[in-house]
Amino acid sequence: MIPAAFDYQVADSADAAIAALTEHGDDAKLLAGGHSLIPLMRFRLATPGVLVDISRISDLSYINDGGDHLAIGAMTTHRALETSKLLATEAPLLHHVASQVGDPQVRHRGTLGGSLAHGDPASDLPAALLAHGGSVVAKGPSGEREIAATDFFTGFLETAIDGDEVITEIRIPKAAGVGWGYQKFNRRAQDWAIVGAAVMLGDEPKVALVNMGSSPMRHAGVEAGLAGGGGSDAASVAGDDTDPPEDLNADAEYRKHLARVLVGRGIAEASA
Amino acid sequence: MTAVGTPMKRREDPQLLVGEGKYVDDIQVVGQLWMGMVRSTMAHARITSIDTSAAEGADGVHSVLTGSQLQEMGLWIAPLPCAWPVTEDMVNPPHYPTAIDEVHHVGEIVAVVLADSRYGAVDAAEQVIVDYEPLDAVASIGLARDGSATAHSEHETNKAFHWPLVPDPDALDAAFANAAQTVKANFVQQRLIPAAMEPRGVLAVPSPMGGDVTLYSATQVPHILKVMIAATTGIAESKIRVVAPAVGGGFGAKLNVNPDEILAVTLANKLGRAVRWTESRTEAAFSTHQGRGQLQTIELAADADGKLQGVRVHVDADMGAYMMLITPGVPLLGSFLYTGVYDVPAFGFTCDGYFTNLTPTDAYRGAGRPEASYAIERAMDILAAQVGIGPDEVRRRNYLGGGDYFENLEVPSTLVFDSGHYGPNLDRALELANYEGLKTEQVRRREAGDSKQLGIGMVTYVEICGLAPSRALGGLNYGAGGWEHATVRLLPTGKAEVVSGSTPHGQGHETTWSQIAADKLGIQPEDITVLHSDTAISPLGLDTYGSRSLAVGGVAIAAACDKVVEKAKQIAAHQMEASADDLEFAEGVFSVSGSPDQAMPIQAIAFGAFTAHDLPDGMEPNLQEQVTFDPPNFVFPFGTHVCTVEIDEDTGEVELLSYVAVDDCGNQINPMIVEGQLHGGIVQGVAQALWEEACYDEDGNLANPSMMDYLVPSAAEVPSMVTDYTVTPSTSNSLGVKGAGEAGTISSAAAVMNAVVDALSPYGVVDMDMPATPQRVWRTIHEAKNGGAS
Numbered sequence A: 001m002i003p004a005a006f007d008y009q010v011a012d013s014a015d016a017a018i019a020a021l022t023e024h025g026d027d028a029k030l031l032a033g034g035h036s037l038i039p040l041m042r043f044r045l046a047t048p049g050v051l052v053d054i055s056r057i058s059d060l061s062y063i064n065d066g067g068d069h070l071a072i073g074a075m076t077t078h079r080a081l082e083t084s085k086l087l088a089t090e091a092p093l094l095h096h097v098a099s100q101v102g103d104p105q106v107r108h109r110g111t112l113g114g115s116l117a118h119g120d121p122a123s124d125l126p127a128a129l130l131a132h133g134g135s136v137v138a139k140g141p142s143g144e145r146e147i148a149a150t151d152f153f154t155g156f157l158e159t160a161i162d163g164d165e166v167i168t169e170i171r172i173p174k175a176a177g178v179g180w181g182y183q184k185f186n187r188r189a190q191d192w193a194i195v196g197a198a199v200m201l202g203d204e205p206k207v208a209l210v211n212m213g214s215s216p217m218r219h220a221g222v223e224a225g226l227a228g229g230g231g232s233d234a235a236s237v238a239g240d241d242t243d244p245p246e247d248l249n250a251d252a253e254y255r256k257h258l259a260r261v262l263v264g265r266g267i268a269e270a271s272a
Numbered sequence B: 001m002t003a004v005g006t007p008m009k010r011r012e013d014p015q016l017l018v019g020e021g022k023y024v025d026d027i028q029v030v031g032q033l034w035m036g037m038v039r040s041t042m043a044h045a046r047i048t049s050i051d052t053s054a055a056e057g058a059d060g061v062h063s064v065l066t067g068s069q070l071q072e073m074g075l076w077i078a079p080l081p082c083a084w085p086v087t088e089d090m091v092n093p094p095h096y097p098t099a100i101d102e103v104h105h106v107g108e109i110v111a112v113v114l115a116d117s118r119y120g121a122v123d124a125a126e127q128v129i130v131d132y133e134p135l136d137a138v139a140s141i142g143l144a145r146d147g148s149a150t151a152h153s154e155h156e157t158n159k160a161f162h163w164p165l166v167p168d169p170d171a172l173d174a175a176f177a178n179a180a181q182t183v184k185a186n187f188v189q190q191r192l193i194p195a196a197m198e199p200r201g202v203l204a205v206p207s208p209m210g211g212d213v214t215l216y217s218a219t220q221v222p223h224i225l226k227v228m229i230a231a232t233t234g235i236a237e238s239k240i241r242v243v244a245p246a247v248g249g250g251f252g253a254k255l256n257v258n259p260d261e262i263l264a265v266t267l268a269n270k271l272g273r274a275v276r277w278t279e280s281r282t283e284a285a286f287s288t289h290q291g292r293g294q295l296q297t298i299e300l301a302a303d304a305d306g307k308l309q310g311v312r313v314h315v316d317a318d319m320g321a322y323m324m325l326i327t328p329g330v331p332l333l334g335s336f337l338y339t340g341v342y343d344v345p346a347f348g349f350t351c352d353g354y355f356t357n358l359t360p361t362d363a364y365r366g367a368g369r370p371e372a373s374y375a376i377e378r379a380m381d382i383l384a385a386q387v388g389i390g391p392d393e394v395r396r397r398n399y400l401g402g403g404d405y406f407e408n409l410e411v412p413s414t415l416v417f418d419s420g421h422y423g424p425n426l427d428r429a430l431e432l433a434n435y436e437g438l439k440t441e442q443v444r445r446r447e448a449g450d451s452k453q454l455g456i457g458m459v460t461y462v463e464i465c466g467l468a469p470s471r472a473l474g475g476l477n478y479g480a481g482g483w484e485h486a487t488v489r490l491l492p493t494g495k496a497e498v499v500s501g502s503t504p505h506g507q508g509h510e511t512t513w514s515q516i517a518a519d520k521l522g523i524q525p526e527d528i529t530v531l532h533s534d535t536a537i538s539p540l541g542l543d544t545y546g547s548r549s550l551a552v553g554g555v556a557i558a559a560a561c562d563k564v565v566e567k568a569k570q571i572a573a574h575q576m577e578a579s580a581d582d583l584e585f586a587e588g589v590f591s592v593s594g595s596p597d598q599a600m601p602i603q604a605i606a607f608g609a610f611t612a613h614d615l616p617d618g619m620e621p622n623l624q625e626q627v628t629f630d631p632p633n634f635v636f637p638f639g640t641h642v643c644t645v646e647i648d649e650d651t652g653e654v655e656l657l658s659y660v661a662v663d664d665c666g667n668q669i670n671p672m673i674v675e676g677q678l679h680g681g682i683v684q685g686v687a688q689a690l691w692e693e694a695c696y697d698e699d700g701n702l703a704n705p706s707m708m709d710y711l712v713p714s715a716a717e718v719p720s721m722v723t724d725y726t727v728t729p730s731t732s733n734s735l736g737v738k739g740a741g742e743a744g745t746i747s748s749a750a751a752v753m754n755a756v757v758d759a760l761s762p763y764g765v766v767d768m769d770m771p772a773t774p775q776r777v778w779r780t781i782h783e784a785k786n787g788g789a790s
């Protein structure tokens, strides 16, 4: 429960962070809110030699109107998301999901960029990004690139971000008036989801599942059912094509069952 | 105005809330060395080699000592103590602070690193390489009972003892032979991890010239610890001082003599340097003792109307790897309560203790009594269903004294209950819960096939606390008494010092004791300082556990105050030239009856006792009195709790809709503190019913050692509780008080599970193991709907 020794640097800009990552290579890790990374370090599951603290880069903390989308700085905290009026209107699912993360202390420190970069299939915000059909802007030594949410999560705790890249911005298409629902099932209010389901209706319905595979995932089968006008019945296939983890809270059979129930409820919520 | 009975705010809280509380970890000593523990990663294995070379070379490392090196240093003269050898032939394998050749549970210490910093010690401990030759692990009590492997390789069996309490075997057999109704049920009391907010920690500070050592420890029991350190290490008791500074909760987990405590004291003495250690949360889960761990079988014999004729109980209790301070005694503490609040003509209890390769068990809030209360209260519901009467009715038909007031009543488990009055207590709880309304709503939902079903659970519990009459403890072969000591001192300025031998770790003794003393002495509570938790300040005491503080320690304080007032009266009579018999004492003033202008405040007498200019002939100066109170009997608080749950049949989620508790702890000194104790206690029992369980794999590894996986509920998970009280004073002490610290935990797990089973009863469900997790509940419903197949 005590991390191994490490060096610590503060980066005052994204470029400074990129330079530090380039210098130290694999040995360096970015530190944002620290609410995923530090627990890993305390269990000594992560033992970075250098921590590059980007949490003080105030330039990376913003929620801006980008015309057809919202542009959110990577260092924006969950708390800032859940209290943003702009988000409440234009990206109501993300706005709500942010309020469902952990407890108030976690939400005051944890950042959207950190949560996405961590790529935990059990986290809430990746599902919101997927259901919104958003994208992630990453900056590296050779410049910026924009990665679609569907290409972003590549495996267990793995993303399309390279070791020398920093997430700078998250883009969410405006979705005012689109029906949405989020169902999170856990045993205590502060916990990660045992299973979660994010639903966005609209022209191209999107459904993302939490903790139903090795990475945050969309569910094509349910989406097809919804697109075909199946309504809540589309939920009946929510357990198919999933590979849920097994742990003390739930085995795979129960998780698949929960996925069906929660997707059904999410669709009902979105349609209400 | 009297202070007793008012909900005074706790004087302890402001300091704690602003972070001024000094916990062990806040105390810093120049030159201190930190211990880093190398802990076994195997549940059962022979140590084949330990390579300490890398650790020894690490930065800031003073030394690395393996178990066998420590043993050779001759630091101790005896293994860690078990103060409760429940039978003469109890098996008690030697338990030294560190393993020597064989490890018996994951987390057992195999070597100790001493280093300049905590991080340095932990880092170096990681570098110690231990090779093991694995042995078969006894990873559950079920396996221990089967006996295919033994937890200690030198043992032939895992059984540690057999303890019977069967006052009249023939009567018991007859009761079952003639019973119209019988119930037999098996319950599992899963292991629980006591998660006090402050982890344990120790700091031993030697004084090499003087030869004394002071141990600061996050302990509930500084006095007991002092005696036990002397007995274990051979250091003279007079050279040992134990201080429990601010202690952030214990729940029994700080009622022990732990390896780290002995290591810190002996290494500090040996090295002439302060030695310390603070456990991490995960370390706590492996190494600090756990609670519960029992398999229970309870049988009821009743007549056709559900009137109990006999109760027969057998418990298999998981000791874990070793006997800690009172490990084997925990099931015995419960044994007397398996007949609950009921009039049962015949009773028998047997218990077998077994060793496993798991962390040792010991007292955890309620210690044996929650288990007992759970078994009888769950079984009563099963009986009610079988007879076809309501759970309230089956209880009413069986209450001791017919539900009417009684006092000093002998029950078949051989105890004498001080006082009880169960009928009105149940009435009040049912009224507050709107029981009739709930039942109507339950029927409505059942008939409508609602996906959210209601369950209503009730419990009437009784508990035995106020530990304890020393003779009774002697009868149970416990290694100490149950008295408590108090000193009360009226200072020259009219302020008072109350010295208490009972050691608070969150209960608010300073507030409560000042309320008692204020009324007795006729001074303001603010003018009273309560001293405690340091064996140099309060040399006599038996500390805090078993809901004993008020019913034993508080009563001692009241009695010491009475003695101070009596002496003051003699002085007042002398100085006012009146007969003591003619003096009245009210609101802190002695006055001569009939002539009210002749009066002296007790403060003036305190000053006079200090100057000693004008005392009665032969009287010693000063106003200071002591009392050691040994209670004539235990106290038996009781109450009725009614819990309502809503079960979401689609997910299996159990939501607590309401919780009503009507408790009776006799007279109350501070109702707000009683309320706080009940809230916390209730949630701890609810936690067992719905969330908490130490889960082990087949190799004896703890699967959920962190607060991420071991689910301690928070305020968000529990409804706002409705509490009320009936007041039936105890006959065991002058204050008429009973304990309240464990009552909530003793009642609530059964209340919740009775509600869960009630909700599922339309599916033919008669029992479910704790914790009632969503997955378990869903699967039960799912299997019932599908005719048993999943």
Ligand SMILES: Cc1cc2nc3c(=O)[nH]c(=O)nc-3n(C[C@H](O)[C@H](O)[C@H](O)COP(=O)(O)OP(=O)(O)OC[C@H]3O[C@@H](n4cnc5c(N)ncnc54)[C@H](O)[C@@H]3O)c2cc1C
Residues within 6 Å of the ligand: A029, A030, A031, A032, A033, A034, A035, A036, A037, A038, A039, A054, A074, A075, A100, A101, A102, A103, A106, A109, A110, A111, A112, A113, A114, A115, A116, A117, A118, A122, A123, A124, A125, A161, A165, A166, A167, A168, A190, A191, A192, A193
């Ligand atoms: C008690 C507790 C409860 C929680 N409950 C939940 C919950 O219910 N739901 C949930 O979704 N989450 C939960 N979390 C996790 C929380 O939301 C984390 O804050 C979040 O997942 C990570 O964000 P962070 O800013 O803290 O990132 P950090 O922990 O600082 O970093 C996480 C990872 O992302 C990398 N990283 C960070 N920022 C960037 C960047 N800009 N570019 C590239 N890489 C980056 C880091 O190097 C690291 O590998 C909980 C955490 C705790 C401690």
